[in-house]
Amino acid sequence: MLKDLVTPENANVFVGKLGDILEKAIGKPLGYAINWGRIWSLWPVHIETACCSVEFGAASSPRYDVERFGIIEAFGSLRQCDLVVVQGTITRKMAPRLRLVYDQMPEPKYVIAMGACAITGGLYFDSYNVLPGIDGIIPVDVYVPGCPPRPETLIQGCMLLQEKIKRMKARKFV
Amino acid sequence: MGGLTSTSKGLYNKGKIGMTFKLPPGLALQKVDERIMTLNVGPQHPGSGHMRLIVQIDGDYIVACDPDPGYVHRGEEKMAEYRNYILNIPHLERPVIHDSCNVLYPYVLGSEEILGIEVPERAKYVRVIASELNRCIYIMYWLAIYGIFLGHSTMFMWPAGDRELLIDLMEKMTGARVTHAHFVPGGVRNDLPPNFEDVCLRQVNYFEKRIKEYAAIFYDNPILIARTRDTGILSRQDAIRYGTTGSVLRASGVDYDLRVKEPYDVYEELDVHTNVMKEGDSYARSKIPWLDMLESCNIIRQALQKMPKSGSVRTKLKPNPKGKGLDSVYKRVESGRGSLGCYIVSDGKVEPYRVKLSVPSFRNLIALPNLLRGEKLGNMPSVYWSLNYWPVEADR
Amino acid sequence: MMSTETENPPEDSTEDSTEVESPPPVAKKPAAPVVIPAFEKSISDKIVEKFGDKVEVGFVKEDRVRINVGRENVHDVAEFIRDGLNYDHVESVSGVDYPQDNEIEVVYHIGSYDDSSLARQILVLATRAQRETNPIPGNDATRLPTLRDVFYSVEFHEREVFEMFGVFFEGHPDNRRLLLPEDWADLPPLRKDFTIKGR
Numbered sequence: 163m164l165k166d167l168v169t170p171e172n173a174n175v176f177v178g179k180l181g182d183i184l185e186k187a188i189g190k191p192l193g194y195a196i197n198w199g200r201i202w203s204l205w206p207v208h209i210e211t212a213c214c215s216v217e218f219g220a221a222s223s224p225r226y227d228v229e230r231f232g233i234i235e236a237f238g239s240l241r242q243c244d245l246v247v248v249q250g251t252i253t254r255k256m257a258p259r260l261r262l263v264y265d266q267m268p269e270p271k272y273v274i275a276m277g278a279c280a281i282t283g284g285l286y287f288d289s290y291n292v293l294p295g296i297d298g299i300i301p302v303d304v305y306v307p308g309c310p311p312r313p314e315t316l317i318q319g320c321m322l323l324q325e326k327i328k329r330m331k332a333r334k335f336v
Numbered sequence: 337m338g339g340l341t342s343t344s345k346g347l348y349n350k351g352k353i354g355m356t357f358k359l360p361p362g363l364a365l366q367k368v369d370e371r372i373m374t375l376n377v378g379p380q381h382p383g384s385g386h387m388r389l390i391v392q393i394d395g396d397y398i399v400a401c402d403p404d405p406g407y408v409h410r411g412e413e414k415m416a417e418y419r420n421y422i423l424n425i426p427h428l429e430r431p432v433i434h435d436s437c438n439v440l441y442p443y444v445l446g447s448e449e450i451l452g453i454e455v456p457e458r459a460k461y462v463r464v465i466a467s468e469l470n471r472c473i474y475i476m477y478w479l480a481i482y483g484i485f486l487g488h489s490t491m492f493m494w495p496a497g498d499r500e501l502l503i504d505l506m507e508k509m510t511g512a513r514v515t516h517a518h519f520v521p522g523g524v525r526n527d528l529p530p531n532f533e534d535v536c537l538r539q540v541n542y543f544e545k546r547i548k549e550y551a552a553i554f555y556d557n558p559i560l561i562a563r564t565r566d567t568g569i570l571s572r573q574d575a576i577r578y579g580t581t582g583s584v585l586r587a588s589g590v591d592y593d594l595r596v597k598e599p600y601d602v603y604e605e606l607d608v609h610t611n612v613m614k615e616g617d618s619y620a621r622s623k624i625p626w627l628d629m630l631e632s633c634n635i636i637r638q639a640l641q642k643m644p645k646s647g648s649v650r651t652k653l654k655p656n657p658k659g660k661g662l663d664s665v666y667k668r669v670e671s672g673r674g675s676l677g678c679y680i681v682s683d684g685k686v687e688p689y690r691v692k693l694s695v696p697s698f699r700n701l702i703a704l705p706n707l708l709r710g711e712k713l714g715n716m717p718s719v720y721w722s723l724n725y726w727p728v729e730a731d732r
Numbered sequence: 733m734m735s736t737e738t739e740n741p742p743e744d745s746t747e748d749s750t751e752v753e754s755p756p757p758v759a760k761k762p763a764a765p766v767v768i769p770a771f772e773k774s775i776s777d778k779i780v781e782k783f784g785d786k787v788e789v790g791f792v793k794e795d796r797v798r799i800n801v802g803r804e805n806v807h808d809v810a811e812f813i814r815d816g817l818n819y820d821h822v823e824s825v826s827g828v829d830y831p832q833d834n835e836i837e838v839v840y841h842i843g844s845y846d847d848s849s850l851a852r853q854i855l856v857l858a859t860r861a862q863r864e865t866n867p868i869p870g871n872d873a874t875r876l877p878t879l880r881d882v883f884y885s886v887e888f889h890e891r892e893v894f895e896m897f898g899v900f901f902e903g904h905p906d907n908r909r910l911l912l913p914e915d916w917a918d919l920p921p922l923r924k925d926f927t928i929k930g931r
Binding site (some may be wrong): 405406409411413414415418576577578579581585590592597598664666668675677679681689690692694698699701702731 | 795796798820821822823824826828829839841845846851852854856883884885887888889892910911912913921922926928
Binding site (some may be wrong): 207208209210211212213215216217219220222223224225240251253255256259263285286288289290291292309310312 | 379380381385386406407408409410411412414415418426427430431432433434477480481492493496497499500513514515728
């Protein structure tokens with residue numbers, strides 16, 4: 163009976179409908195599973211931009227040990243990363259490089275703006291070479307305030323990002 | 337870098353297509369050799385930090401290296417011309433936030449001389465203690481990153497963990513983890529908390545015991561010795577000629593430490609020993625800071641003993657203090673990386689006319705192209721980081 | 733550390749005393765006699781003896797000697813400082829912009845590692861270049877002879893002064909840009925006529 167219904171003309175329509183049904187049936191649990199996988203593998207690109215990298219390094223130290231959350235693991239290649247932690251001031255010389263790094267990363271990718279300089283320019287609001295915040299060049303998910311933020315604040319920012327990813331719509335997968 | 341180079345012959349030949357215009361002095365065209373490969377290290381690279389090294393390699397050997405700093409150039413010297421002597425403090429300590437007391441020290445000494453302020457005796461001792469603690473904090477961070485550069489993960493974990501002990505002390509003393517803004521013209525911002533001397537002595541004694549263990553795991557480690565011995569040798573004459581400073585200079589056999597040679601504040605009453613090694617290779621440059629930390633522990637103990645037990649720590653300033661007319665001072669201190677100078681020109685207004693930081697990282701950078709020439713590419717991270725280089729400071 | 737109030741020679745201190753006495757901490761200073769340190773004086777005397785009126789002694793303070801010299805003599809004076817006085821490296825090269833004099837000052841802070849008697853000393857060698865109202869860095873009259881062949885350590889410092897002030901150092905092998913972005917097309921940023929936003 164099914165064979166009679168499917169003709170070469172409407173095969174595409176049927177496959178599409180089947181996809182819609184599948185997405186309705188398992189889309190939500192599968193999306194949850196995909197998001198669950200994403201929140202425990204937030205690996206940052208190794209790009210230091212200014213002095214906040216000191217506290218970024220301290221977050222990996224034995225006292226704070228951010229890797230126990232499965233996130234912020236010091237990692238090499240940007241092709242395998244999905245998080246940019248912008249560690250402080252972005253100067254006019256660094257901005258094209260930051261955008262280049264962001265463009266080379268595969269989807270999905272998230273951005274944390276760490277420190278007052280990355281948010282608004284901070285202490286260097288009137289400097290001639292500093293961008294007033296990075297949200298003019300890349301989209302930011304979480305802002306972590308402080309100058310520099312304590313490692314606890316960075317960890318809290320990462321956990322906020324995890325919450326955010328949990329509620330995000332996973333990309334269309336069927 | 338790739339945009340300027342081309343393998344096609346004659347494209348940049350003046351005679352053929354008539355490119356006779358003069359290039360502006362900032363630009364240069366490169367001649368390309370098929371054998372030489374140009375490699376960009378940084379700014380997104382685990383082994384470069386916030387700078388770029390343009391390295392030309394022939395096989396595995398480096399033939400030329402062109403450092404390209406400036407990725408964190410924030411124009412602090414220009415900003416200092418628009419703020420008064422007190423408002424300049426927070427942003428002038430940002431170049432090296434984990435060494436923030438030392439990087440602010442010459443500016444504070446210079447502005448005291450311009451503004452004509454005396455510093456109480458107890459404040460001088462508090463400054464010495466804070467500056468030595470900060471030196472240890474800086475060197476521990478540097479050591480941790482050196483461990484990462486050499487693929488020695490334990491050497492990241494140990495210093496990064498032990499460093500927190502001293503950060504706790506600084507937090508008790510100043511109220512902030514890394515950016516203290518503790519030194520002001522006229523003394524320090526506030527007095528030591530009660531019972532600080534005992535806690536400090538206990539922590540420093542434990543810290544000293546702890547860093548002595550690093551010798552077994554790091555400095556006597558045959559792998560480290562194999563990777564750093566006889567790489568990047570800087571001879572004594574070259575170290576002097578390049579004007580290097582700090583641990584780089586002392587590792588090449590020059591006995592020069594400003595705490596001994598030109599003592600500021602109360603260093604002349606303290607017994608400071610200068611550590612000198614003769615080899616001038618990466619191993620010596622990595623060991624000198626560790627010896628400096630042991631020396632810093634000694635200095636802190638002496639200062640705690642000799643410090644006046646009570647008294648004022650700050651001379652009150654008038655709001656918007658002014659200089660006395662056209663005047664210029666050049667003050668320098670020994671920071672965690674070497675001699676750090678600050679040149680202040682005042683014209684009698686509330687803002688300084690010009691502030692110039694002569695930073696040790698920038699001075700040591702000139703040695704890098706000369707050290708890397710002829711070296712293997714694999715040795716680049718160990719040579720680069722052994723120069724005690726902090727890119728944010730060099731760019732200012 | 734406050735004993736460095738000796739920048740005024742004795743004959744000048746009388747006429748300046750009226751305005752110096754206004755801040756309270758200076759009130760006890762005029763009692764102390766103005767002492768010019770002997771060792772520092774001997775250094776400046778050696779330079780004056782060699783070059784005569786081509787150089788001008790800016791000040792002689794404790795550990796600091798300042799020599800002002802015109803741009804045509806700065807290379808010779810630097811060579812004498814290296815060969816005759818045993819100074820061996822430059823710690824810092826700073827530019828200072830003086831729009832009212834129409835000049836840009838370049839200040840070399842020269843020190844010595846080898847000679848232990850000079851370990852405390854910094855010799856300040858200052859020279860001035862002509863300032864242009866509309867600067868074209870590298871192609872205008874703001875030029876100075878380089879000291880890179882005398883003191884190797886000025887290489888990066890002079891590159892920095894070139895991009896920050898537009899002072900072109902003649903004979904410097906590598907006058908490229910160092911710290912500023914590649915596309916910087918504005919005035920050199922540390923000149924006084926370059927104003928930062930909002931100020």
